[in-house]
Amino acid sequence: MSAPPSTQERRRWRPFARVWHRWFGILGGLWLLLLAVTGSAITFYDEIDSWLNPDLRTIPVAMAAHAPLDVAVKRAEVAVPGFAASNILMPSHPRGTIWMLGRAPVDGSPRPVEVFADPRDGRTLGWRESGALSFDRRHAMNILYGLHIDLLAGPWMTWFLGLVSLAWLIDHAIALWLAVPKLARWRAAFAVAGKPGSLRRLFDWHRAPGMRWWPVTLVLALTGVTLAWPEDSRHAVALVSPVTGRLHEHWPDRDPPATPVPIETAIAAVTKDRAQLHSVRILADHAAYAVRTFDARDPDDQGRLWTYVAMTDGRILARRHDNGTSGADLFFAWQYPLHSGKAFGAIGRWIVFFGGLITAALVGTGWMLWLRRRGRRR
Secondary structure (H helix, E strand, C coil), rough: CCCCCHHHHHHHHHHHHHHHHHHHHHHHHHHHHHHHHHHHHHCCCHHHHHHCHHHHHCCCCCCCCCCCCHHHHHHHHCCCCCCCEEEECCCCCCCEEEEEEEEEECEEEEEEEEEEECCCCCEEEEEHHHHHCCCCCHHHHHHHHHHHCCCCCCCHHHHHHHHHHHHHHHHHHHHHHHCCCCHHHHHHHHHCCCCCCCHHHHHHHHHHCCCCCHHHHHHHHHHHHHHHHHHHHHHHHHHCCCCCCHHHCCCCCCCCCCCCCCHHHHHHHHHHCCEEEEEEEHHHCCCCEEEEEEECCCCCCCCCEEEECCCCCCCCEEEEEEEEECCHHHHHHHHHHHHHCCHHHHHHHHHHHHHHHHHHHHHHHHHHHHHHHHHCCC
């Protein structure tokens, strides 16, 4: 008696699925391994960076009062000639420092730099060049972050790593089909059997962790695609739901005033509670400040409520939460929180950390399986 047509169809496609899974693991595995290891490391970027650079990232005692941000910016401009701040992040804990991102001349050309200041008096603690290819404690975490984003090779590599993430996303469906050929035997896919050292044991050590962590790595793959291909992802999602985006992305350029209102004036127009302040972006091309504050709707700890304040007179221009007004806006608001694990606090970050290690282990056991089977065929 012949098998049902649906069963015959699945058997016909199964060899193709095996070939895809095998060669994705062999060819894409190296890139996936690099993404997994660096991704696990930068899950705790701030903690490790603070440990490596306590003189930049921490102050000796918790601050009782804070200096105006304008003072910190002015002192940074003196300490780093030509520095122009574009984003000012507030301390994330009582002993944290002010973290200013911007550009400054380095070796004769403008480069992205980071300047750190004491929140108690605005004194500049030090600075470093962002993305500098320098293997020391000052730049260690930035190197790992750069490797994860684009291998320090620029936008074209970000696009390529997005392609790797897309292939990984497709491979999740194929791997699930290969791991559970019959739904009635799904439990076997989560078990480890066979004698120690046997090919069966190695296969199970490849399959079982992959099945147990499948939901986590699936989310990492999907969010990896959307973060690497933001514009393409928005065009795709816009086919089913409108994407509005952050307000300033649609504003025309405007010249900033000769004497803009102080940053503290912009903050005061938005909130009186300093604890609610996450950061301030200086949108010089739009003659506005973007004051980011924490909100009950935030999916993570990044201060997702944007309030735009005019540099000319300190009036509020507009306000928008990253959750936006559509399903697509909400979808994109959750991409970074899910990819970093911050959507679920410390537990989520640990899950992402181990998800990266599991992915690295899957690449390793996959290569071992291929080599063992290749050796047996010889």
